[in-house]
Amino acid sequence: MRRFSLIAVPYIWLLVLFLVPFVIVLKISLSDYAISIPPYIPQFDPDSGIGALLAKLDFENFVWLTEDDLYWKAYLSSLKIAVISTFLTLLVGYPMAYAMARAPQEWRASLMMLVILPFWTSFLIRVYAWMGILSKEGFLNQFLIWTGVISEPLTILNTNTAVYIGIVYTYLPFMILPIYAALERLDESLIEAAEDLGCSRLTAFWLVTIPLSKTGIIAGCFLVFIPVLGEFVIPSLLGGSDTLMIGKVLWEEFFSNQDWPVASAVAVVLLLLLIIPIVLFQRNQQKQEEAEQ
Amino acid sequence: MKRMSWFNTVSLTLGFAFLYVPMLILVIYSFNESKLVTVWAGFSTKWYGELIQNEAFLNAAWVTIKVAVMSSTIATVLGTMAAYVLVRGGRFMGRTLFSGMIYAPLVMPEVITGLSLLLLFIGIGLDRGVLTIVLAHTTFSMCYVSVVVSSRLVTFDKSLEEAALDLGCSASEAFRLVTLPIIAPAVISGWLLAFTLSLDDLVIASFTSGPAATTLPIKIYSAVRLGVSPEINALSTLMIAVVTIGVISASLVNKRQVVRQQREEKAAERS
Structure with a gap:
C-alpha cells in the first residue's frame, strides 16, 4: 500500500500536469479559431465515438503553417x-x-x-x-x-x-x-x-x-x-x-x-x-x- | 606542479572575462548618478533608494519568493519520491512512461510547457494566480530534483538500507534513519536548484500567471523591453549579490561536510 502511494503521487501529478496538457495542446491544434473565450471551437464532442472523432480530424492549422x-x-x-x-x-x-x-x-x-x-x-x-x-x-x-x-x-x-x-x-x-x-x-x-x-x-x-x-x-x-x-x-x-x-x-x-x-x-x-x-x-x-x- | 601553457592561461582569462565583465559593468552602473545608463556621472546609491520605494517591484518580489518557496518545497518532496521510485522501486506498470515524464520536462522548450499548462488551467476553469504558477513551477522543477537525487541514490550502497531492515526497522524508519541522512546533501541541492529555477522563470510564469499575481521576472521583462534603466541595474545587482553569497556559502558548507565525512571514514577504517 505504501509502495503504491509512493509511486502514485508523483505519477498522477505528472500525468495531470504534464501529459494531459500535451493532449490538450494536440487537441486545440486541431480545432478552429473563433472570436470567443476561449478563442477556439472544440473539435471533439466527447459523446461521439472514435470513428466520428477520426472523421472530424482537421489539419487545417498545420496546412496553414505550411502555406x-x-x-x-x-x-x-x-x-x-x-x-x-x-x-x-x-x-x-x-x-x-x-x-x-x-x-x-x-x-x-x-x-x-x-x-x-x-x-x-x-x-x-x-x-x-x-x-x-x-x-x-x-x-x-x-x-x-x-x-x-x-x-x-x-x-x-x-x-x-x-x-x-x-x-x-x-x-x-x-x-x-x-x-x-x-x-x-x-x-x-x-x-x-x-x-x-x-x-x-x-x-x-x-x-x-x-x-x-x-x-x-x-x-x-x-x-x-x-x-x-x-x-x-x-x-x-x-x-x-x-x-x-x-x-x-x-x-x-x-x-x-x-x-x-x-x-x-x-x-x-x-x-x-x-x-x-x-x-x-x-x-x-x-x-x-x-x-x- | 606544472605550469600552465600560455595558450591555456589566455583562454581561461579571456573566457572568464567574457563571463564576468558584463555583470561587472551592470553592477558598476547601478551606482551611477545619471539616469543615462551609459554616461558615468559620479557615485550614488539613489537608485537603490528608489527601488525600495517602488511598490510594484516589492509586491512582485514578495509573490516571487512565496511561489519559489512553495513550489521548490513541494517539488523536493515529489522529486525525491520519484527518484526513490525510479532507483529502488523495481518494476511496475508504466515505468517507462514514468521515467519518460521525468526526463521530458528537462528538454522541453519553456514556451511549450507554459502554453500547455495554461490551456489545462483554462480547460478546468482554474483562475490564474499564485496557485497556478506554483503548480507549473512544481511540475518542471520536481524533474530536476529527481535527477539530482537519483544520481545520489544510484551511487549509495543499498545494503545499508537492507541492514536497517534486517535489524528490525520498518521501511519508513529505514528511509528516515538511514537513507534520508545519506541523500540529504542531494535533497538540499535539489531544493536550491528548484528554488532558483522558480525565481528565474519568466516564460512559464508569463503563461500561467494572471493579473492578480505578477512575478519579479515578468516585471523586469516588461521594464527592460523599454530599454536599460538604472533601477533595473540596482535590482539586478541585489539579485546577483544574493545568488553569489548563497552559492559560495553553500559550497563552503558542502566542502566542510566532505572533509568531515572523509575524516570519519578514515577513523572508521582505523578502528
Whole structure:
C-alpha cells in the first residue's frame, strides 16, 4: 500500500500536469479559431465515438503553417541560429574546458565554481546585461571608439549578431561542463605516447584528445542546441524585428494574435523537430554510461 | 606542479572575462548618478533608494519568493519520491512512461510547457494566480530534483538500507534513519536548484500567471523591453549579490561536510 502511494503521487501529478496538457495542446491544434473565450471551437464532442472523432480530424492549422511563409521561415531560421550558435559556443567553450582540465589540481574546484556561478544568476539579468553593452551608446561602442578601432558606432543590439552573443554567453556553462568532465578523465600518458611516437602537439591533440572527448562535445552541443531551438527571451530582448525564432513566433501568436489553435500547432511542430536531437542525445548519454561501466 | 601553457592561461582569462565583465559593468552602473545608463556621472546609491520605494517591484518580489518557496518545497518532496521510485522501486506498470515524464520536462522548450499548462488551467476553469504558477513551477522543477537525487541514490550502497531492515526497522524508519541522512546533501541541492529555477522563470510564469499575481521576472521583462534603466541595474545587482553569497556559502558548507565525512571514514577504517 505504501509502495503504491509512493509511486502514485508523483505519477498522477505528472500525468495531470504534464501529459494531459500535451493532449490538450494536440487537441486545440486541431480545432478552429473563433472570436470567443476561449478563442477556439472544440473539435471533439466527447459523446461521439472514435470513428466520428477520426472523421472530424482537421489539419487545417498545420496546412496553414505550411502555406504561410512566416512559419517555415521561422523554423528554418531557428534551426540556423541554433546550429551556428552551438558551433560558436563550442569554439569558445572547448578551449576553456581544456584549460580547466589542464589547470593545477587545487585550482579546478574554484574554476568549476566560476563556471557554474553565472548559471545560478538570473537568465533574464544576464541577457539584460548585454543590452547596455551592445546598444548604440553602449559600453562596447564607447570602448571601440575610444581605442580608435571605429569612428562611427556599430549597430549590434537588435540584430542577429546580438542574439548569437547572448546565446553563447548564457549557454556557455552547458557546453563547458560536459567537455570538462570528459577531458578531466583523459589519461595524459596517451598524449605523451602519441608525442613520443612522433606526433606533433597539434596532431596529438587532433588524433587523441578530440576523439577521446567526443562524448563530452556531443553532450555539450545537444545541451545548447535543444533549448536554443525554442528560445524566447534572447531573441525578444537582443534580436531585432527581423530575428525570426519559433519561440518568439509562438509567444506572439498566443499573446498578441490570440490565435490559440495556430499557437498550439506551432508547438506541436516544434516538438516534432526536437524529437530527433533528443533521441540522439539520449543515445549518446547511454553510450557514455556503457563506456564508463 | 606544472605550469600552465600560455595558450591555456589566455583562454581561461579571456573566457572568464567574457563571463564576468558584463555583470561587472551592470553592477558598476547601478551606482551611477545619471539616469543615462551609459554616461558615468559620479557615485550614488539613489537608485537603490528608489527601488525600495517602488511598490510594484516589492509586491512582485514578495509573490516571487512565496511561489519559489512553495513550489521548490513541494517539488523536493515529489522529486525525491520519484527518484526513490525510479532507483529502488523495481518494476511496475508504466515505468517507462514514468521515467519518460521525468526526463521530458528537462528538454522541453519553456514556451511549450507554459502554453500547455495554461490551456489545462483554462480547460478546468482554474483562475490564474499564485496557485497556478506554483503548480507549473512544481511540475518542471520536481524533474530536476529527481535527477539530482537519483544520481545520489544510484551511487549509495543499498545494503545499508537492507541492514536497517534486517535489524528490525520498518521501511519508513529505514528511509528516515538511514537513507534520508545519506541523500540529504542531494535533497538540499535539489531544493536550491528548484528554488532558483522558480525565481528565474519568466516564460512559464508569463503563461500561467494572471493579473492578480505578477512575478519579479515578468516585471523586469516588461521594464527592460523599454530599454536599460538604472533601477533595473540596482535590482539586478541585489539579485546577483544574493545568488553569489548563497552559492559560495553553500559550497563552503558542502566542502566542510566532505572533509568531515572523509575524516570519519578514515577513523572508521582505523578502528
